[in-house]
Amino acid sequence: MNTTEQSLSVRQAIEKRHSIRTYKQEPIPQQDLNKIFELVRLSPSAWNLQPWRFHVVTDNDLKEKLEEAAYGQKQVTSAPAVVVVTSDMEDVLANIADTVHPGLSPERKEEEVANLSGFFNGMTVEDRAQWGLTQTNIAFGFLMLAVQGYGYSSNPMLGFDQEKVRELLNLPGHVKFAGILPIGKADSEGYPHHRFDLEKIATFH
Template sequence: MDIQTVEKTLSVKEAIESRHSIRKFEQEDISKENLTEIFELVRLTPSAWNLQPWRFYVVTDHQLKEKLQDAAYGQKQVTSAPAVVLVYSDMEDVIANLPEVVHPGLSPERQQEEVANLSSFFAGMSIEERGQWGLTQTNIALGFLLTAIQGLGYASVPMLGFDHEKVKEILSLPEHVKFAAMVPFGRQAAEGYEHHRFPLEKIVTFH
């Protein structure tokens, strides 16, 4: 069954308040239109210097999901979900294409200056350090992704419990990429646990 349209769009407040991690999903395909809508929102995520180091590998093929489930130590939500997205950073791709991130509204001279400054900054880092830097930005996109999925009527579960090297091999991803999460998502077929979160006074300081 192909869900062609989103039935109800939640407000940001509703999406955040209603989101729970779900591990059992309805066996309904997600249309290309709805997948595109989710990522049209996610691509608006902000990043330092607008570098946008996040990349998304969306898997809907069942055989490929079975391989991912094996790499995720048999966790059943991977094949239960109609779609699984691997969220990762690829800073080496960013560095190789720096002119793409510079705002076109800048003068040509200013654009060249920006590229030179960024090249110099990241040249002082190792590939590992650049990867970790990009991962901090990609985690912002992960938050946007979870909110967009929920806001458009789907449910999700972010996972880090998987063999990262094995997933890179399965998806033919470069060795240098860093994973933020594996995210199975779809229409929920089970209820999640009630929220259990720290009170504000533990996590927020007002002064």
């Protein structure tokens, strides 16, 4: 199946997306995972720092341990793939030159690296980690739309023991969690949308 040709429009992906908790037991082809993350990596971030990191879990034993860390929520093992979305600002700072646009002159690149390093080194590890998390949440939204656009379903999760997940994935203590996203072909229907009216959420000045 050529998923690229059959992908949904942005509007269709938004309208069709529901949180799904039961999935068909069909592996997601690596090609489809690659296509999804090729789109997600285009997510915007301030200063192009791209602090998001995606840990894609397909191993059944590890998914069982993740389910336990997620307080027994069965969608973790029902889904053929589970994405743990994290933010790592310390890795960003260690490789800050990689975020600077290659089209800049060497002098301009040096200036950018110095400015960014000075700004973030003036913050605590915790403060810059929280800053990075706000950027990673943007990519989390892009991820859900990319998943839906390629014909898969998902369910964003924040209910899990972060320290257990950190240990399972061998992540350093400074890494922040944006959430967990089980993905796969839906084997159940989500609840109908129940959202506030436009007048409740949008004020036009």
